[in-house]
Amino acid sequence: MDLPDLPIRAALPEIKRTLDAHGTAVLVAPPGTGKTTLVPLALAGRVVVAEPRRIAARAAAARMAALLGEPVGRTVGYAVRGDRKTSKDTRIEVVTSGLLVRRLHRDPELPGVDTVLLDECHERHLDADLLLTLLLDARAALRPDLHVLATSATVAADRLATILDAPVLTVTARTFPVGITHVAPARGERVETTAVRAIRRALSEVDGDVLAFLPGVGEIARTAALLADVDVVPLHGRLSSRDQDAALRPGPRRRVVLATSIAESSLTVPGVRAVVDAGRSRVPRTDHRRGLSGLTTVRVSAAVAEQRAGRAGREAPGHAYRCWPEHEHGTLPRYPEPEIRTADLTRLALELACWGTPDGTTLTWWDPPPQGALEAARTTLRALGALDAEGNATSRGHRLLDLGLHPRLARALLDGAPVTGTRTAAQVVAVLDADRTTRVELDPRDADPKEVRRLSSLIPTEAATTDDPAFVVALAHPERLARRRSPGSSVYLMASGTAAELPPGTTLADAEWLAVAVADREPGRTNGRIRLAARADETLALTAAPTLIREEDDIRWDGDVVADRVRYLGAIPLGRKPLNSPEATRRALLLGLKAEGLALLHWTQDATRLRERMAFLHQTLGAPWPPVDDEALLPYVDTSTARRKSDLARIHAANVLQAALPWPEATRLDTLAPDSLEVPSGSRIKIDYSTGDPFLAVKVQEAFGWTETPKLADNRVPLVLHLLSPAGRPTAVTADLTSFWKTGYPQVRSELRGRYPKHRWPEDPTTAPPARR
Known part of the structure; x- marks a missing residue:
């Protein structure tokens, strides 16, 4: 065979010698050197070439067949999903990475294959990375004689060479400037x-x-x-x-x-x-x-x-x-x-489970799968019934894998056919898999007929009980069932809890429910964007996603009592009904009291004063006198007679305070923090505790004869006296009455006796009789 004079040609003998000697090799050669087409032709035995893309697989097979002067399918053939050209004479087969992974699952020994060439490894596609990992495992356990040649167009081959335990061969291209x-x-x-x-x-x-x-x-x-x-x-x-x-x-x-x-x-x-x-x-x-x-x-x-x-x-x-x-x-x-x-690892997680290594930790990876993403994938697979509680593949999981689709789409095809009929299920899955449509509303007629026939052949023929494409979409993505947030809105809440928006002008603008097939979110945007969806309704949503249905008690305060039993589909509320539970009502009321404070109760002036006196004793004496802030008093509020916010106004705050009083210490309340005090004139005046420092406002004439400052809390706190003029205006503030009479009173007397000549202003107020008027 006369091979074209490409840069790789001179290196072919060394490549073959290296593979024969080591069993593995890494070939670094830039595009245009002929590594994809000349190397497989030069290798002995049956060769399988794995390409990352279908178009590359077909193109490589066509180029090699042309070099041999043969049609594709004789010495050189290809197999991609939905298309295959091979024969009994085929020695070199070009396949996609994903298809070769399927073959490994069916028979890890790859019988009859002498060499696997992994092309374009540098592109780091998910299927190609997984194929490399599974090949290494199969080669170590079952096929040590299998040759593996990995090619890359970049020089970043050190890690690849390490995991393959292979020498690196480098070929430079004769490129033009x-x-x-x-x-x-x-x-x-x-x-x-x-x-x-x-x-x-x-x-x-x-x-x-x-x-x-x-x-x-x-x-x-x-x-x-x-x-x-x-x-x-x-x-x-x-x-x-x-x-x-x-x-x-x-x-x-x-x-x-x-x-x-x-x-x-x-x-x-x-x-x-x-x-x-x-x-x-x-x-x-x-x-x-x-x-x-x-x-x-x-x-x-x-x-x-x-x-x-x-x-x-x-x-x-x-x-x-x-x-x-x-x-x-x-x-x-x-x-x-x-x-x-970065990618969705649901299919990879199912591949690993069916391979018998659910967590993949025993395998050799170029880069191991992130554990968080892998666990999220396992959660999805358990919901699909593909994995058991221990993470092992179920028989259903093996069936989903055999269909060769993403597990979500495989589930939609398998479970959708009995409801919508095989053809409709196949059409919708074909649209979802290819995402060829440019319109937002999903139309099964957009499906590739050839792919529909292929998918239909994978499952038993089923007659339709309902022909609704949305049902198939919902089976694939139940968490993307979505309901309009408010009448006329273009924003929908998906069962996953994510909000997504319809673009303007779509034919779905009047839909209350959607089965969203494709949605994404641009950086910086609050809502996702719906790119492909089908019109749905609540009945379909409940039928397609019964595992997402849940009931939850909604007990909260929203300006008044909210105590309902709410039915959800994921994060989507479906309806609510009152709980009629005294305990639920109490919890909501307490939340309201926490949010808005005990001002919602009925407060009299006496109750407010009692609270201030108790607060003074707590601040001064501490235990057993309790704090009386809203949070501390909340446990003493009896809401048994209340059903809504307006009922709280009939609960007397005085009863709450009485319940909080410490006993038997409460018997000394009037001694430690009296509500009022009798002054020398005989008047009984209320003590003001509102500022935290108790004070008594009394006219100067009523305090004549008072030689010592009264004290509160077992004589620990002197009572501050606000001494007033006959007109009730403040003239002096003192907590030391003895000192005031000696030093402050003479100045007050000189200032006020001319203004109030009818009132007595004795020189010695400590011996003068007090007067009310």
């Missing part, structure tokens, strides 16, 4: 607008096709609309196999290929001389707290930016246009973050 130009976005400019400026500049400065990397399908569509005068070809994972393959063939005219990260490393797009890099990539992220998972737009890493730029120099000198300022390039992360750290 690639110039770099930074096209910085204008302030507030959308990513596709900047990309269009860069694309038009590339078309004017460079010959050949332009390959533009954009974050996702939405940006590709908007960019294509702005390039109506250009031959535009999209390339992304939502396209059909035929359309994807068409983008990988040279066109009759100059083209602009608008691609997602799907074209970064494992594909060759012919004719490309210029690359436009928007600098963004869409990666899976899971928000476990809000119960949302989906794709998030992030900045690309420096390694990814280098790979993208290298696409311009595969076949001739080229140029790369980067849509960010040059000074920001140094702030890019060095490598992309592994999916295992």
